[in-house]
Amino acid sequence: MVCAMRPIPMGNKTMTNQNSAPERLLELDNVHVHFPLREGLVKAVNGVSYHVNKGEVLGIVGESGSGKSITARAIMRLLPKRAEAPEGRISFRPRNGESYELSALGRNSRAMRQVRGQHIGMIFQEPMTALSPVHTIGAQIMRTVQLHMGLSRQAARARAIELLAKVQMPRPNELVDAFPHQLSGGMRQRAMIALAISCNPSLLIADEPTTALDVTTEAQILELLKELQSELGMAIIFITHNFGVVADIADRVSVMYLGKIVETATVDDIFYAAKHPYTQALLRSIPRLGVDQGRRLPTIPGMVPDPFSVPSGCAFNPRCSHAVAGICDTQVPPEKIFGSQMSRCHFAEQFAAREAAHV
Numbered sequence: 001m002v003c004a005m006r007p008i009p010m011g012n013k014t015m016t017n018q019n020s021a022p023e024r025l026l027e028l029d030n031v032h033v034h035f036p037l038r039e040g041l042v043k044a045v046n047g048v049s050y051h052v053n054k055g056e057v058l059g060i061v062g063e064s065g066s067g068k069s070i071t072a073r074a075i076m077r078l079l080p081k082r083a084e085a086p087e088g089r090i091s092f093r094p095r096n097g098e099s100y101e102l103s104a105l106g107r108n109s110r111a112m113r114q115v116r117g118q119h120i121g122m123i124f125q126e127p128m129t130a131l132s133p134v135h136t137i138g139a140q141i142m143r144t145v146q147l148h149m150g151l152s153r154q155a156a157r158a159r160a161i162e163l164l165a166k167v168q169m170p171r172p173n174e175l176v177d178a179f180p181h182q183l184s185g186g187m188r189q190r191a192m193i194a195l196a197i198s199c200n201p202s203l204l205i206a207d208e209p210t211t212a213l214d215v216t217t218e219a220q221i222l223e224l225l226k227e228l229q230s231e232l233g234m235a236i237i238f239i240t241h242n243f244g245v246v247a248d249i250a251d252r253v254s255v256m257y258l259g260k261i262v263e264t265a266t267v268d269d270i271f272y273a274a275k276h277p278y279t280q281a282l283l284r285s286i287p288r289l290g291v292d293q294g295r296r297l298p299t300i301p302g303m304v305p306d307p308f309s310v311p312s313g314c315a316f317n318p319r320c321s322h323a324v325a326g327i328c329d330t331q332v333p334p335e336k337i338f339g340s341q342m343s344r345c346h347f348a349e350q351f352a353a354r355e356a357a358h359v
């Protein structure tokens with residue numbers, strides 16, 4: 001039995017009404033992002049499908065290089081110049097009667113700039129990716145809310161101060177005039193969150209927002225994101241390589257490996273009923289509080305293969321203790337559905353049967 005570092009949230013807070021199906025906010029269908037490089041074609045995102053419901057937190061977990069950030073950048077239409085997106089649909093419905101086919105929008109199109117300004121906020125590991133070093137925090141927030149909410153200068157400044165208070169910045173009246181370099185790492189992270197939520201987005205994409213922080217600051221930022229999420233009702237895509245963080249914040253989790261989603265489930269099912277050997281291996285490498293201190297943890301054998309030579313069949317097969325020659329190394333596993341859970345493993349039924357035997 002796996003014990004997460006933090007308590008696992010019980011229940012599903014997105015289902016406010018037992019009888020109504022949750023409303024889809026964002027839907028990715030068979031999204032591909034390729035990099036044609038001199039050394040070969042890198043399929044960084046290789047047929048990713050997932051959805052995010054209104055007001056829910058979807059965690060995306062996977063080792064470095066699995067395609068988590070490039071998928072996020074495909075949603076925002078902020079892909080690197082040499083990236084190609086040959087296939088896939090990304091649909092976004094922020095409000096009733098308002099829907100966007102993001103996959104059909106140009107990076108600098110008016111509609112896409114409106115989506116990025118008003119409907120989808122994004123935060124990163126490094127706040128200076130989003131913040132300008134030459135403008136005050138207040139000026140940056142004011143510019144956004146003046147542009148997208150049509151506020152006057154005075155109202156925009158009041159809104160900036162209100163937002164800094166909302167992200168629990170001390171002395172918001174003073175810090176509104178601070179430059180990013182005058183703030184600590186944790187405070188810069190709060191300023192970036194204030195900017196990202198300034199126009200009440202229905203979706204926040206958080207790409208490893210706590211990875212560079214110390215444990216105490218990380219816990220504070222996670223707490224803040226949870227409070228903002230429930231207060232503002234926005235959905236969050238929370239990207240991380242750290243399963244412990246996901247247990248704390250997510251309703252559902254998608255696990256990514258080499259450009260594909262290999263498993264999606266509720267947090268409870270991911271932690272207690274994982275049906276993909278990659279998920280199971282990642283879970284075994286989480287330190288258990290009080291049990292594993294000072295002990296060496298099992299790591300997943302082998303390295304993530306280099307992106308030019310992704311193994312055939314199931315890409316995880318060379319590192320998988322369950323792999324069967326002739327099946328796993330030759331056939332791409334299909335999506336297998338178990339209620340609300342999806343696993344792309346040829347032997348997912350066996351894991352399900354083993355759970356049934358333990359009940």
Ligand code: ADP
Nearest residue numbers: 035042044064065066067068069070071080307
């Ligand atoms: P993750 O966020 O999961 O760590 P990324 O989405 O950043 O991974 O990248 C996935 C893969 O895409 C990388 O391993 C790399 O091979 C490729 N990639 C990312 N950015 C570029 C780029 N600018 N040029 C070429 N290849 C890239």
Ligand code: MG
Nearest residue numbers: 068069070208
């Ligand atoms: Mg990344």
